[in-house]
Amino acid sequence: MIETKASSDVAGIVAPSRSERAIDSAKHHLLQNYKQQPVVLVKGEGAWVWDADGRKYLDLIQGIATCALGHCHPAVVAAARAQLETLWHVSNVFYTEPQLQLAERVTRAFGGKDSRAFFCNSGAEANEALIKLARRFQHEIAGQKERSEIITFEGSFHGRTLATVTATAQPKYQAGFEPLPKGFVYAPMGDLDAVKRLVGPQTAAILIEPIQGEGGVRPAPAGFLAALRELCDEHGLLLLIDEVQTGIGRTGLPFAYQHHGIQPDAISLAKSLGNGLPIGAMVCSDAVGKALPSGTHGSTFGGNPVAAAAALATWDLATAPEMMKANARKGELLLGLANELKARRPGRVVEARGRGLLFGIEVDTGAADVVARCRQHGLLVNLAGEKTVRFAPAFVTTEAELTEGLTMFERSL
Numbered sequence: 001m002i003e004t005k006a007s008s009d010v011a012g013i014v015a016p017s018r019s020e021r022a023i024d025s026a027k028h029h030l031l032q033n034y035k036q037q038p039v040v041l042v043k044g045e046g047a048w049v050w051d052a053d054g055r056k057y058l059d060l061i062q063g064i065a066t067c068a069l070g071h072c073h074p075a076v077v078a079a080a081r082a083q084l085e086t087l088w089h090v091s092n093v094f095y096t097e098p099q100l101q102l103a104e105r106v107t108r109a110f111g112g113k114d115s116r117a118f119f120c121n122s123g124a125e126a127n128e129a130l131i132k133l134a135r136r137f138q139h140e141i142a143g144q145k146e147r148s149e150i151i152t153f154e155g156s157f158h159g160r161t162l163a164t165v166t167a168t169a170q171p172k173y174q175a176g177f178e179p180l181p182k183g184f185v186y187a188p189m190g191d192l193d194a195v196k197r198l199v200g201p202q203t204a205a206i207l208i209e210p211i212q213g214e215g216g217v218r219p220a221p222a223g224f225l226a227a228l229r230e231l232c233d234e235h236g237l238l239l240l241i242d243e244v245q246t247g248i249g250r251t252g253l254p255f256a257y258q259h260h261g262i263q264p265d266a267i268s269l270a271k272s273l274g275n276g277l278p279i280g281a282m283v284c285s286d287a288v289g290k291a292l293p294s295g296t297h298g299s300t301f302g303g304n305p306v307a308a309a310a311a312l313a314t315w316d317l318a319t320a321p322e323m324m325k326a327n328a329r330k331g332e333l334l335l336g337l338a339n340e341l342k343a344r345r346p347g348r349v350v351e352a353r354g355r356g357l358l359f360g361i362e363v364d365t366g367a368a369d370v371v372a373r374c375r376q377h378g379l380l381v382n383l384a385g386e387k388t389v390r391f392a393p394a395f396v397t398t399e400a401e402l403t404e405g406l407t408m409f410e411r412s413l
């Protein structure tokens with residue numbers, strides 16, 4: 001039988017708990033590449049999770065903005081289970097229906113019948129697809145062989161593969177992996193003049209997150225995406241939007257760029273798309289998508305039927321208008337509560353930022369300790385950047401639960 005609590009043996013020695021045993025095993029057997037919180041989670045339901053010793057937590061980070069509908073949502077469980085019992089995997093040598101239905105949904109939201117989807121398994125892969133698309137579009141469709149450089153933004157995060165970590169304009173993620181691939185240059189976020197200075201005959205595209213997630217939940221300044229769109233049009237560049245963390249209704253619209261009144265050439269999706277099952281996507285206009293014809297790109301598992309069936313069920317609920325409206329309203333509630341907290345603790349709370357259910361509270365110091373104390377109070381959140389505590393609640397989280405979460409956060413300051 002598996003023990004769930006620390007227990008004493010006859011000699012009075014306390015035996016390690018189930019969590020302690022698991023964490024000890026992790027220290028010996030896992031690559032030590034993550035800064036993991038010392039919790040072993042074994043069960044989840046909606047906004048709540050339980051650890052291996054039976055402790056319950058309010059989960060306001062949800063796999064880092066991944067379980068959009070919360071843990072084990074019945075509609076997603078039913079869709080994935082039905083698909084598991086029917087057909088698991090055939091690769092992309094054949095068509096499968098869940099992938100095609102999902103493609104219909106995401107392309108309709110992106111730009112109607114004149115757009116295309118490519119499926120992969122993660123955010124980094126979706127961004128790799130964007131990078132390859134941009135280069136091949138310039139080289140093969142636009143006939144601009146010299147255009148291969150991509151402009152990205154300081155504080156961004158686009159993934160951990162060699163190309164996407166190079167697109168990620170944060171030296172801490174790149175250190176030690178040199179030589180990095182060529183063809184990426186960086187501008188300060190929001191600085192249009194700096195971007196203009198970087199544009200030249202070598203530029204292929206601009207890649208940006210509408211809200212920098214890992215960089216500290218920092219929204220792009222008003223008007224900036226529209227200005228980038230204009231610049232791209234002027235110079236024949238592609239505008240690529242990384243919606244990996246912001247996508248699928250989280251901010252109140254299917255994609256966060258839609259708040260800015262622009263149409264990008266291509267976007268990347270992952271995280272919330274499969275509600276926790278691994279699936280990513282690159283969605284682009286047909287004109288641009290012609291750059292990747294048969295044989296130029298692919299993925300064995302990409303758009304796997306089980307992940308795609310889960311994604312389809314997730315999409316229909318997560319992007320329902322009433323759900324997205326509620327996300328926007330809950331975001332306002334969080335912002336209001338955090339600003340009241342800021343007024344009570346001036347100096348300690350520096351700023352509250354975000355949109356809808358992607359939200360960050362910057363504290364003056366000791367953000368990692370705040371996260372640890374939140375956990376002790378029964379709240380799961382994580383760090384984004386050095387000083388920001390990130391909240392990415394499931395859309396099913398109630399307003400009462402969000403309020404409870406902010407109370408636990410205040411106690412942790």
Ligand SMILES: Cc1ncc(COP(=O)(O)O)c(C=O)c1O
Nearest residue numbers: 122123124157158159213244245
């Ligand atoms: C904006 C953004 N892009 C890309 C990625 C990489 O996604 P993945 O970890 O699924 O490769 C992340 C992950 O945090 C992200 O936040």
